[in-house]
Amino acid sequence: MTTPALPTAPLASSLSSGLPTATVALKPKRARPFFGRHPWVLDSAVGKVEGSPADGDVVDLATHDGHFVARGLWNSRSRIRVRLYAFDAATKLDDAFWHGRLTAAIALRRHLGLDDPAGAARLVNSEGDDLSGLIVDRYGDYLAVQVTALAIATRLETICDALTTALAPKGILLRGAERGLAKLEGLAMPDRVIRGTAPTGPIFVQEHGLKFGVDLAEGQKTGYYLDQRDNRQAAARHARGRRVLDMFCYSGGFAVACAVSGGARSVLAVDASDKAAALARANADLNGAANVAVEAMDAFEKLDSLAAAGERFGMIVLDPPKFARSRATVDDALRAYHRINRVAVGLLEPGGILVTCSCSGSVTRDDFHQMLSGVAQRSGRSIQILESRGAAADHPVNASCLEGEYLTCVIARVA
Numbered sequence: 001m002t003t004p005a006l007p008t009a010p011l012a013s014s015l016s017s018g019l020p021t022a023t024v025a026l027k028p029k030r031a032r033p034f035f036g037r038h039p040w041v042l043d044s045a046v047g048k049v050e051g052s053p054a055d056g057d058v059v060d061l062a063t064h065d066g067h068f069v070a071r072g073l074w075n076s077r078s079r080i081r082v083r084l085y086a087f088d089a090a091t092k093l094d095d096a097f098w099h100g101r102l103t104a105a106i107a108l109r110r111h112l113g114l115d116d117p118a119g120a121a122r123l124v125n126s127e128g129d130d131l132s133g134l135i136v137d138r139y140g141d142y143l144a145v146q147v148t149a150l151a152i153a154t155r156l157e158t159i160c161d162a163l164t165t166a167l168a169p170k171g172i173l174l175r176g177a178e179r180g181l182a183k184l185e186g187l188a189m190p191d192r193v194i195r196g197t198a199p200t201g202p203i204f205v206q207e208h209g210l211k212f213g214v215d216l217a218e219g220q221k222t223g224y225y226l227d228q229r230d231n232r233q234a235a236a237r238h239a240r241g242r243r244v245l246d247m248f249c250y251s252g253g254f255a256v257a258c259a260v261s262g263g264a265r266s267v268l269a270v271d272a273s274d275k276a277a278a279l280a281r282a283n284a285d286l287n288g289a290a291n292v293a294v295e296a297m298d299a300f301e302k303l304d305s306l307a308a309a310g311e312r313f314g315m316i317v318l319d320p321p322k323f324a325r326s327r328a329t330v331d332d333a334l335r336a337y338h339r340i341n342r343v344a345v346g347l348l349e350p351g352g353i354l355v356t357c358s359c360s361g362s363v364t365r366d367d368f369h370q371m372l373s374g375v376a377q378r379s380g381r382s383i384q385i386l387e388s389r390g391a392a393a394d395h396p397v398n399a400s401c402l403e404g405e406y407l408t409c410v411i412a413r414v415a
């Protein structure tokens, strides 16, 4: 399947007015989620369309018998046919509206104390900030933007204007959306600098008194895993004097926090990617953590070889990539989580600390706890859940769209 290019001509007649060009009527009995403020109208819920909206146009959502429900943006190419942004008929989705939403999102981060110019924070978390399809991360003076909805792509200039007015960044970089996602939306958006300039090397940002180099142009996600910020600190509180294994370490966030803030005896950090291992090495050096060793190796193989060699650790962090991409693969994912957690528990000395994470949205917190219960049963070790955490507060979850909740981080003691 080829991905159609993003239209470049101003296609949406409603772009500036923010007023609807069409009305999308739902099928009977399909309105309830939207009265409940859920922002995704799937193609299967759509009855008939009055008017002929262009992709990106403002449309009104109505019940099958014509009552206003909400206002959103149309995309004929996506299974999410309409993304909703306002639930009253008086709100126009014009430039002022997008400015307002962005200003509110930025103000929330200020309220959270995440406005240190030398720090990094997620400024916009898609549905969590009532801006479905938009992610904005700030790394020092630079912004990294990810667009996962075509309708947002057509408003990118407005969004960049608002970000520039509010923050005067040195540069705004566009990072491609996650594999597959862009295709689902009919979006073709290669990485590029949208405003200002790109940094010439890594950006250095502060996190809980530590310093991390972030590769904005080529790093994973938008360069760094901001969602784990507070979990790294929480994990580090258990590290004192322990031998720590940081599995799936990426740029070494947990490893450095455990070594420097936590006072670990030593840390072994492992990632399959050579690039990630190099970033972790550099970040350990940057923080003067001489007791961090980094290895580029497959985690499954490494866990098995450590077990075969009879190695023991006082603390193990497991932060794997998303194992479940959809509900259909949840069972396979749970088996994979079981497997690595089972081996990790075997590697832990009695009283050791397990920090185990899932960033698979379709694996619920409950599923994950059940998986740990299975590991306790199979290993004959008692697992005490000390904390079951989520993403940091700059990744808010919209209560009307719980699909946005994806991260589970359990800190447990293994007897």
Ligand code: SAH
Pocket: 220, 224, 225, 228, 248, 249, 250, 251, 252, 253, 254, 270, 271, 272, 273, 276, 297, 298, 299, 300, 319, 320, 321
């Ligand atoms: N803990 C990190 C984020 C980890 S993201 C932090 O706090 O920043 C998941 C990482 O797993 C990625 O860096 C990816 O390169 C790595 N990875 C994916 N598959 C792997 C495998 N089979 N073995 C080891 N690492 C793997």
